[in-house]
Amino acid sequence: MSNPDQSPVSVDGPSALSDWETSTLEIFVRAVGLVGLPRSVGEIYGLLFCAMAPLTFDEITERLSISRGSVSQGLKLLRQLGAVKLHYVPSSRKDHYIAELSIKRLMRGFVKDQFKPHLDSGQARIEAIEQLIDGETSDAVKNHAYKRLSTLRVWQQRMRKLMPVILAVLGGASVLTNSEDKEADRQII
């Protein structure tokens, strides 16, 4: 039997989370933690993921028992990432939110918003480093530094190649990989 130490289904809010919702939120809290986002963001997304119908701002604060400030900021970020969408409900003045369920779109939003900018600023930094190496006095150091810089450039390039492949795999595409990845996928095109 689940739901230990809470006889009725609700402890604080008028409509507390059910067991399967709680466990599902936990998954999302961990997942967002993995990519460096605050737990409240995982909770909000998780709640919307579980919901049968679009939720309002107030329903989110109430069911999660977190502050209006956290919900406002969390929803703002999630909208930026394309992870939640506004859903217009005719009868109500309030905004209603729903979770984006396509993992491909989720990942695309994350990559575009959080990963790509880092990659681009990294590229700029690499260019700047070349100038700094030019200023070195010792030739031995210079040569060594250039070698390392070249490694950084290769890494940068490979990371760029990675992004479309990730989106393809998450989108359900099959890829023919090289001999090291026999397990991954066998279907061609």
Add this chain to the structure above:
Amino acid sequence: MSNPDQSPVSVDGPSALSDWETSTLEIFVRAVGLVGLPRSVGEIYGLLFCAMAPLTFDEITERLSISRGSVSQGLKLLRQLGAVKLHYVPSSRKDHYIAELSIKRLMRGFVKDQFKPHLDSGQARIEAIEQLIDGETSDAVKNHAYKRLSTLRVWQQRMRKLMPVILAVLGGASVLTNSEDKEADRQII
């Protein structure tokens, strides 16, 4: 001219970082931040990445001006990840460290150590959720919850497919992707 506001090359340690080293460390500090590791870990790896020769524990604390505790913990983590290796130096009692320069091995270590465990525990959690849903009373809720659970399962599956593909791309492999990824790569096998 670089190196502003520090007339000699050194401010604190006997051998402070040169400009290109500082900028390179910055790249690694940002990179490790992106995956949720402390800045000291990025600094240590970055320093070893830049170094022409294996460095000792003391050289690392001194050049980075960080505590022995941080260096010890940072090196421990980096060794776990396979991102730095011990390098035996006959003349010296001290341990000498070098940076792993293969991005594929770096990523493999990270995936194995940080990503895979999350994926596995996620899988376990998903199985547990099925039990919780069974306990729901309403049939409508039950059906909806099973649908969401099925989505989680698909995501889990796709994430697993992703890992070998990532390693292949970073290892320099070419992949034939589907029509959405024309740009990524054209070479077959």
Add this chain to the structure above:
DNA sequence: TATTTTGTTCATTTTTTATTGAACAAAATA
């Protein structure tokens, strides 16, 4: 064996990050 060298552990302190909630703005309704 006593001493030094080398590196680790972990309780404490510092720093960073997230959360809160009161004050605020914008828009709808009365």
Add this chain to the structure above:
DNA sequence: TATTTTGTTCAATAAAAAATGAACAAAATA
């Protein structure tokens, strides 16, 4: 226009994470 509803912002607070360094262990040397 006055009032209510809805949501945002941001300074203050709380919580979490990282860094420190002294105490410790392990191993080499004297």
